[in-house]
Amino acid sequence: MKPLSLILAPVLLSLSGTTAIAQADYPSRQIELLVGFSAGGALDILARQAAPFLEKHLGGGDVVVINRPGAGGALMQTQLAGANPDGYTLGLLSMPGVVTVLFGGDVDYEIEDFEYSGTFTFEPHSVMVGMDTPFETPADLIAAARERPGEVTLGGAGIGSAAHLAALVLERAADVKFAFIPSPGAAEMQNQVMGGHIDGGVTTISSAYSRHQEQQARVIGTLSSERTSVAPDIATFAEAGYDVEWGALRGIAAPKGTPPEIMDKITEAIRLTLDDPEFQQIAAQNNMLLHFMDGDRFEANVRDIYSNLEEIWAEEPWIEE
Amino acid sequence: MIADILGAAVALMAVDIILAMVLGTLVGIIVGALPGLTTTIGLAILIPLSFGLSPLVALGLMAGLYNGSMYGGAIPAVLLNIPGTPAAIATTFDGHPMTQQGNAASALRIACVSSAMGGFISALALLLLAPPLSLVTLAFGPPEYFWIAAFGLVSIAVLIGGDPIKGILSALLGLLISSVGMDTVTGRNRFSFGNLELVDGVSIVVVLIGLFALPRVLQMAEDATLTGVRVADLKIGKGDGKPVAFGPLIPTWIRSSVIGVMVGILPGAGGNIAAFLSYNEAKRSDREPDSFGKGNPKGVAAAETGNSSDNAASLIPTLTLGVPGNAIAALIMGGLLVHGMQPGPSLFRDNGEIVYGFVLQMMITSVLLFALGGMVATRLFAQVLCVPQVMLAPMIVALMCLGLYTVNNSQFELFMMIGFGVFGYVLTKINFPLPPMILGVILGGMAEQNLRTALLISRGDWWHLLASPISKGLAALVVLVLLIPLYRLIRSRHTGPAL
Numbered sequence: 001m002k003p004l005s006l007i008l009a010p011v012l013l014s015l016s017g018t019t020a021i022a023q024a025d026y027p028s029r030q031i032e033l034l035v036g037f038s039a040g041g042a043l044d045i046l047a048r049q050a051a052p053f054l055e056k057h058l059g060g061g062d063v064v065v066i067n068r069p070g071a072g073g074a075l076m077q078t079q080l081a082g083a084n085p086d087g088y089t090l091g092l093l094s095m096p097g098v099v100t101v102l103f104g105g106d107v108d109y110e111i112e113d114f115e116y117s118g119t120f121t122f123e124p125h126s127v128m129v130g131m132d133t134p135f136e137t138p139a140d141l142i143a144a145a146r147e148r149p150g151e152v153t154l155g156g157a158g159i160g161s162a163a164h165l166a167a168l169v170l171e172r173a174a175d176v177k178f179a180f181i182p183s184p185g186a187a188e189m190q191n192q193v194m195g196g197h198i199d200g201g202v203t204t205i206s207s208a209y210s211r212h213q214e215q216q217a218r219v220i221g222t223l224s225s226e227r228t229s230v231a232p233d234i235a236t237f238a239e240a241g242y243d244v245e246w247g248a249l250r251g252i253a254a255p256k257g258t259p260p261e262i263m264d265k266i267t268e269a270i271r272l273t274l275d276d277p278e279f280q281q282i283a284a285q286n287n288m289l290l291h292f293m294d295g296d297r298f299e300a301n302v303r304d305i306y307s308n309l310e311e312i313w314a315e316e317p318w319i320e321e
Numbered sequence: 322m323i324a325d326i327l328g329a330a331v332a333l334m335a336v337d338i339i340l341a342m343v344l345g346t347l348v349g350i351i352v353g354a355l356p357g358l359t360t361t362i363g364l365a366i367l368i369p370l371s372f373g374l375s376p377l378v379a380l381g382l383m384a385g386l387y388n389g390s391m392y393g394g395a396i397p398a399v400l401l402n403i404p405g406t407p408a409a410i411a412t413t414f415d416g417h418p419m420t421q422q423g424n425a426a427s428a429l430r431i432a433c434v435s436s437a438m439g440g441f442i443s444a445l446a447l448l449l450l451a452p453p454l455s456l457v458t459l460a461f462g463p464p465e466y467f468w469i470a471a472f473g474l475v476s477i478a479v480l481i482g483g484d485p486i487k488g489i490l491s492a493l494l495g496l497l498i499s500s501v502g503m504d505t506v507t508g509r510n511r512f513s514f515g516n517l518e519l520v521d522g523v524s525i526v527v528v529l530i531g532l533f534a535l536p537r538v539l540q541m542a543e544d545a546t547l548t549g550v551r552v553a554d555l556k557i558g559k560g561d562g563k564p565v566a567f568g569p570l571i572p573t574w575i576r577s578s579v580i581g582v583m584v585g586i587l588p589g590a591g592g593n594i595a596a597f598l599s600y601n602e603a604k605r606s607d608r609e610p611d612s613f614g615k616g617n618p619k620g621v622a623a624a625e626t627g628n629s630s631d632n633a634a635s636l637i638p639t640l641t642l643g644v645p646g647n648a649i650a651a652l653i654m655g656g657l658l659v660h661g662m663q664p665g666p667s668l669f670r671d672n673g674e675i676v677y678g679f680v681l682q683m684m685i686t687s688v689l690l691f692a693l694g695g696m697v698a699t700r701l702f703a704q705v706l707c708v709p710q711v712m713l714a715p716m717i718v719a720l721m722c723l724g725l726y727t728v729n730n731s732q733f734e735l736f737m738m739i740g741f742g743v744f745g746y747v748l749t750k751i752n753f754p755l756p757p758m759i760l761g762v763i764l765g766g767m768a769e770q771n772l773r774t775a776l777l778i779s780r781g782d783w784w785h786l787l788a789s790p791i792s793k794g795l796a797a798l799v800v801l802v803l804l805i806p807l808y809r810l811i812r813s814r815h816t817g818p819a820l
Contacts, residue, residue: 045655066730067729068731069729106515183774190642191459197462210643214643
């Protein structure tokens, strides 16, 4: 009788052989791109518009968008963290949402559970106010909040959402207090601002800026160090002396343990997609702010956000326990 | 504006655009008719497929699908007592009794004509009154929404049925279900038991299918009717001896359209609330309110006009303000964005021809319902009744599960739906009315969220709830609805025994 190793050896060899071939072949079948929000939202639109370009630049294998909404994206992220790390299950993550849900909830994935491959967009948050409010500049708003602490109403999507944390970050940078009014979503908040029910609200610049251009609301500033290319006439809070950098960073991640060869291919496909003039045109139509980061920079960014939030949570947790 | 509308009308006269509208409407009717598949899912699947099409072809498909599915929901509601979409629940109240009396053909025809009528009036409102109506949308803040929800909740009384205690319990259970999930004001989770799947609360589609479709299917299996009803018995098609009298329905159509349009322009309300409110009003204002729920054609007309007249109207805030009011509007807005159109005040100015084209398509596809819904789909779907119920039941369950799973790709929701189904079956057996529960689920969250947001804005001042004239008016309506039955009771005691 042959020793067991002799019988197993060819099996093991062929197994390792297939993995190597699988990596060289990648992608050879359908890739699922998970999105943690419903169809029709900003993240879903990005996924669906990028999918055909990823397909093209990966050279084979369909990229199918799968919506797995719930718990602010946490359901999808949990599923992604537990998926097979073979490069055929990817997720489109939106920072800081992926990190904020880790605080105060029942979420049991960690930011270390993912391999980060690259980003598509970075959209700073911005503060919009009603046309009837006296606020014209970041300084006006901060001065009012300082004079009447906790009385200036600022809306945004939900407690612990990216918009809520943006308001918190701004409060801390300027040492003031707003009355944060949570709403079910950014759309409801915009209606409340336009109807004069609340003073202002926080949302990404690309969605706020359309309202500004239509003169339905006034965007007084972005929470970024530099002005954005979609809204070059909008000042930054940094210019007014409040050093804040807060926005939605969207990119692709895979489950921990996905082979580096495959990760490199995905990063390259994202880079080529962002360089594709056809994709750039679609992005411009949708007011997307394209911003490429490779995997390492993406991951470093996620870690920064995490340590930032950890610090805020330690001092003033935004959800009572 | 007139030049744009005429230009748009001319642009619509192309073979591919007309085909798109016909196809969209047919697909919509099918999507609506299958329990579990809703308008939202249909559009979510369609829109990415339409990226490559020319704008008016893509928008024609969307308009058709939207209008078609609102009617489609009525077909299983009438024939099987299973609402195809949440908005068709009120249609079952009188639609199915009509079928049981052998009037399925009339019921379907009334549903179809009423849907078409509601959709047409709604599109007319969008065409002519969009800018002024969008101001109404903005005038509604958290206090006003609270009163709308409160109005819906007090209207539940009309649906309670014979046993008030059971009716009230059912509504309270609905309110309890609506409190599951994250508390939006504090961010804390309620009744989620550490389960992420429950953080967003219980989806209305899960409750709907669980409570309204599954118990009905279990009932079918229990009856084990081996022979289906033959189509000939249903008097469907031209052989129908007695034409449906549409004249008496005209007041219902007008009242329900107005209610539907007004509910439509309020973001977050939607077709199911429109259908319930217009059904309630039809019943309340009728000379014989007791005839409702027993196969009164006006009940079907009110429900179907109500849910369809919400359609185009709900796009008013989306198109004129650029802010989508519900999931369907968000999807259509996504569809417009893909074709380079930014919804907002300048939309009609910058892209007049295409936007007016879309509005006209909403109108045309409503009219198409007469032809497609009345002649083709109704006869086709009525064949369903020929299938023996023991075979039909598992097929419906399979379609329900498939439809539900498509929404969120969630297995948990499937199990939850089955749980609600068994619960609903037990409740039906002990004669618990289910409609109050579903209204509790729909309105509970809306009432709570807006009440607490209003108090957050006013920093605890309850008078803020009555600050605006709209709030005062709505609050007065709520009080009136509560007091009228009391007044009638007292008066009948004075003048002798009631009926």
